[in-house]
Amino acid sequence: MAKHNSLAPEQNRSRVYYTICCVLICLIAFTFLFPLYWIITGSFKTKTEILSTTPVWFPSEWVSINYENLMSKRSAPLFSFEALGYRITGPTVPAAIRWLLNTVVMSVSSMLLTCLTAAMAGYALAKKRFYGKTILFSLIVCAMALPKQVILIPLLREMSALGLYDTLWSVIIPIVGWPFGVFLLKQFSEGIPTEMVEACRIDGANEWRTFTDVMFPMIKPGVGACAIFTFINSWNDYFMQLIMLMSTEQLTISLGIATMQGENSTDFGLLMAGSALASVPIIIVFLIFQKYFTKGITMGAVKG
Amino acid sequence: MVKNQVSYNNRQRRLVMQENIAAYLFLLPFLFFFVGFVLYPMFMCVYTSFFDATMGREDIFIGLDNYITLFQDEVFWIALKNTLLIVVVSVPITCAFSMWVASIISKMSVAATSAFRCIFYLPVVTGSVAVTMVWKWMFNNYYGIFNYLGKDVLGILDKPINWLGDERYALGCIILILLTTSVGQPIVLYVSALDNVDKSLVEAAEVDGATSMQAFWKIKWPQMMPTTLYILVITTINSFQCFALIQLLTSGGPNNSTMTIMYYIYYNAFKLYKYGYGNAMGVILAIIIAILSAIQFKAGQEK
Numbered sequence: 001m002a003k004h005n006s007l008a009p010e011q012n013r014s015r016v017y018y019t020i021c022c023v024l025i026c027l028i029a030f031t032f033l034f035p036l037y038w039i040i041t042g043s044f045k046t047k048t049e050i051l052s053t054t055p056v057w058f059p060s061e062w063v064s065i066n067y068e069n070l071m072s073k074r075s076a077p078l079f080s081f082e083a084l085g086y087r088i089t090g091p092t093v094p095a096a097i098r099w100l101l102n103t104v105v106m107s108v109s110s111m112l113l114t115c116l117t118a119a120m121a122g123y124a125l126a127k128k129r130f131y132g133k134t135i136l137f138s139l140i141v142c143a144m145a146l147p148k149q150v151i152l153i154p155l156l157r158e159m160s161a162l163g164l165y166d167t168l169w170s171v172i173i174p175i176v177g178w179p180f181g182v183f184l185l186k187q188f189s190e191g192i193p194t195e196m197v198e199a200c201r202i203d204g205a206n207e208w209r210t211f212t213d214v215m216f217p218m219i220k221p222g223v224g225a226c227a228i229f230t231f232i233n234s235w236n237d238y239f240m241q242l243i244m245l246m247s248t249e250q251l252t253i254s255l256g257i258a259t260m261q262g263e264n265s266t267d268f269g270l271l272m273a274g275s276a277l278a279s280v281p282i283i284i285v286f287l288i289f290q291k292y293f294t295k296g297i298t299m300g301a302v303k304g
Numbered sequence: 305m306v307k308n309q310v311s312y313n314n315r316q317r318r319l320v321m322q323e324n325i326a327a328y329l330f331l332l333p334f335l336f337f338f339v340g341f342v343l344y345p346m347f348m349c350v351y352t353s354f355f356d357a358t359m360g361r362e363d364i365f366i367g368l369d370n371y372i373t374l375f376q377d378e379v380f381w382i383a384l385k386n387t388l389l390i391v392v393v394s395v396p397i398t399c400a401f402s403m404w405v406a407s408i409i410s411k412m413s414v415a416a417t418s419a420f421r422c423i424f425y426l427p428v429v430t431g432s433v434a435v436t437m438v439w440k441w442m443f444n445n446y447y448g449i450f451n452y453l454g455k456d457v458l459g460i461l462d463k464p465i466n467w468l469g470d471e472r473y474a475l476g477c478i479i480l481i482l483l484t485t486s487v488g489q490p491i492v493l494y495v496s497a498l499d500n501v502d503k504s505l506v507e508a509a510e511v512d513g514a515t516s517m518q519a520f521w522k523i524k525w526p527q528m529m530p531t532t533l534y535i536l537v538i539t540t541i542n543s544f545q546c547f548a549l550i551q552l553l554t555s556g557g558p559n560n561s562t563m564t565i566m567y568y569i570y571y572n573a574f575k576l577y578k579y580g581y582g583n584a585m586g587v588i589l590a591i592i593i594a595i596l597s598a599i600q601f602k603a604g605q606e607k
Contacts, residue, residue, distance in 0.1 A: 014516050021408045028405075029423045032484060035438045036426060038449075042441070054456070055449045113337075121334035128327035129320075136331075143342055145537070145597055147545050149566060150586035153573045154348035155341065177337035207326045236431040238548045243574060254433035258552060261437065268441045275434035286429040290422060297489055298496040 039279065042272035043067065050269045066273035070096050073260065073270075076249040095248055096277060099256040103235060103278075106168050106252060110175040110234040115227050117176060122185030122222075123215050127197055137186075140179040148178065152243055159244060170244040171252075175234045181226045184300045188222030189215065225296030228289040235282045253278040349583045349590075357580035370584035380585065382560050383568040386475060390564065391543045391596075394482055398539045399532065402487045406494030407520065421495060425488035432485070432548035439481050440553055443467040471561040474554055478562055482546050490535045497531040498524065533604035537597050544593055565589050 041059055042050060043066050049056040071094035078090035078098060124130070125137060151174075159170040192215065200214045216223075241255045251259065257274035264270055286293060328335075353370055355363035374380055402424075409420040427435055442448050445466040454461040467473050501524045509519045547566045550556060556563035556571065565585060573582030 018408070018411070021404075022412075025405055025408055025420065029420055032423050032427060035435060035442070035484075036430060038442065039430075039434060039438045042438070051447050053446060053452065055452055117334040117337060120330045124327045124330035128323055128330070130324045130327035133327075139343065140338075143338075143346070145541070145594070146346070146590050147541060147566075147593060149545055149547065149569070150590050151342065151345035151349055153569075153579050153582050153586065154345035154352060156574075157579065158341070158345060158348070173337060174341045177334075177341040179334075179338060179342070182334055182338075207329075211330070232429060236429075236433075238432050239570075242551075254431055257437065258433050261552065266444075268437075268444075268447070271437045272441070275437045279430040279434040282431065283426065283429055286425075287422065290418070294421065294492055294496075297492045 036279070036283075039272050039275045042268060043276045045269060047269060050272075066269035067277075069267075069270050070094070070260075070273045070277070074248055080249065095251075095256065096253070096274070098249055099251050099253040100277065100281075102168060102250065103252040103254070106171055107231050107235045109168075110172045111227050111231045113172065113176045114178075114181045114230045115223050118181030118185045118226055119216060119219060119223055120211065121182045122187075122189050122219070123211055125182065125186040126189035126192075127194060127215075140183060143179050144183060149239055152240065156243055165244065166246045166250050168245075168250065171234070171237070171240055174240065175230065175237065180300060181230060184226050184229070184296060185219060185222050187299055188219050188225075192218050221292070221295065222299065224289070224292040225299060228285070228293045229296040229300075232282060232286060232293070349586050352580050353584040353587050355580045357583075358577045359579075363580065366580075370581050371588075373581065374584050374588065379560055379563060379568060380565075383556075383563045383565045386562065387544060387564045387566070389475065390479055390482065390546060391540055393479055394486065394543045395536065395539045397483060398486050398490060399535055401483075402490035402535070403494050403528075403532075405487070406491050406498055409491075410495050410498040417495060421492055424491045427485045428488040433552065435481065435485060436549055436552040439477075440468070443477055443553075445469070468553055469558055471558050474558060474562045478546070478549055478553065481549055482543065486539060486542055490539065493531050493535055494528070497528045501527050529604060533600060536600045536604075540596055540600070541593055544589065 044062040044064070045056060045059045046061065046063050046065070049059060074095035075092050076095040076098040078093045078101070080087065080089040125133065155174055156165070159165045164170045164173070196214060196218070197210055200210045205213065236254065238254050238258070241252045242258070245251055245255060253274070257271065257278055260274060261271055352363065354365060354367060356366045356369070357363040405420070405424065409417050412420070443450055445451060445464050448467070450467060451461065451464040455464060465473065467477050505523050506519050509523055510516075514522070545566055546564060547570065550562055550564055550567045551570065554562045556567050566589070569582045569585045569589070572578045572585065
């Protein structure tokens with residue numbers, strides 16, 4: 001009893017400390033949310049409100065003039081590709097629409113390709129025994145620890161030599177080659193009991209069936225994490241896009257906004273509209289798949 | 305695989321071969337991309353650093369000249385100094401801040417933890433371009449809210465400051481933005497590490513009369529060491545790579561005060577088309593990062 005009493009002040013003190021910390025964290029969280037709030041409200045403000053020296057905290061009237069400006073600045077065909085010797089060009093639309101489409105195509109293709117290749121490779125690395133396994137795995141870890149941007153110069157020359165420069169492929173392919181997904185899914189596959197795979201083999205399924213019917217369903221959560229991680233990272237991989245893409249109809253949305261910034265550097269309304277267009281879709285995707293995403297981050301870190 | 309090699313009969317050998325073939329078939333698609341577009345460029349990066357390489361003509365072998373020029377290049381040293389400054393300031397703050405936030409929010413309800421985790425991750429998801437644009441506006445010397453807050457609300461500033469155009473403040477502003485975009489991942493990692501701490505040990509310590517501070521430092525901290533180590537390594541790498549902020553906000557200026565190695569590589573390779581020189585810098589950057597990571601791992605293992 002006496003001991004309990006002596007503990008009380010200490011408990012009180014730690015409760016006070018905890019409450020103060022909570023309040024502080026709420027305040028800091030507010031400042032973290034503020035830029036996003038500023039982007040979204042800013043994109044709907046009138047020019048006078050944007051350029052007033054006393055900030056207008058909430059737009060007095062919501063206008064869409066910034067979005068109209070953004071849409072009318074440049075235009076590009078909605079799609080264009082060559083088939084059977086003919087060049088097929090879609091209707092001309094505001095460039096921002098094309099950029100958004102490009103970004104979606106880029107992110108989705110790199111996501112699908114990464115998930116497929118990484119699931120297969122992760123399975124092989126976790127469950128198969130083969131010559132050169134240790135070397136391959138250490139190469140993967142080393143590559144992950146190095147800054148990705150260092151290889152951009154040789155990559156650019158390689159893409160030019162392959163004739164892929166200024167196409168979306170030049171951005172997709174390096175992302176697929178980046179070994180983080182393989183690392184993630186190797187970790188995940190290791191958690192699946194080997195007996196399952198062996199039982200399947202004994203029952204007479206071939207290698208491919210074992211993978212598609214037994215292994216893949218079980219590593220699905222891992223694949224989900226890998227998918228959302230790749231999607232968000234490729235959406236935001238600005239440096240690579242900056243170097244690989246050039247012509248108006250090949251830009252991604254963030255690159256397009258960055259380019260516009262060069263021409264209209266103080267038209268903040270326009271830039272905010274562009275930023276909202278670039279960030280709101282990806283934030284929605286993030287919020288929907290948040291659980292998988294968190295899992296992906298933590299799983300990729302369990303290095304041991 | 306090698307044990308019992310003596311007793312291998314033909315069937316066993318065939319099975320091993322089969323497994324090898326199957327494994328490589330599964331690895332093939334990934335290896336195509338990995339070898340072709342990661343390992344090969346890495347090799348080329350080192351290789352081309354010994355050449356005078358630019359657009360539209362054959363590379364000329366010049367041995368170590370790129371590296372010699374590099375070490376005599378004043379701007380390179382400024383860039384190196386700025387980069388290290390960014391790393392030295394941002395890495396400890398990021399780690400300490402995210403651990404503090406994680407230790408508080410992990411005690412909250414599940415929904416609150418998840419909400420805060422999301423909020424602190426938002427700047428990362430928002431994307432570097434959008435984040436940079438909005439900060440550019442907030443730092444603007446006429447219309448930015450920082451000058452408004454400093455001058456009209458708090459009254460610390462007597463005249464508006466050109467935050468990004470002033471040598472004294474530009475790098476500080478960059479570091480501030482970098483901090484907001486780099487704490488997201490560490491917080492997620494720390495929250496999950498704190499969840500995985502052996503609860504029975506903490507309870508036992510509390511029964512024995514340990515204060516929460518003692519419980520934290522003596523029990524939770526050692527168990528989170530691997531996470532801390534990982535966070536140190538990734539934040540270091542991230543700080544070295546800080547690029548979009550600088551390219552979009554200051555282009556390395558004013559007067560090279562925000563010039564970093566990453567931006568200088570970009571400037572040389574993609575503005576001046578000195579590919580070989582850029583690669584040489586890339587090699588040096590990779591070596592620095594490798595050394596720092598190795599030191600952090602060594603230090604972590606000794607503890």
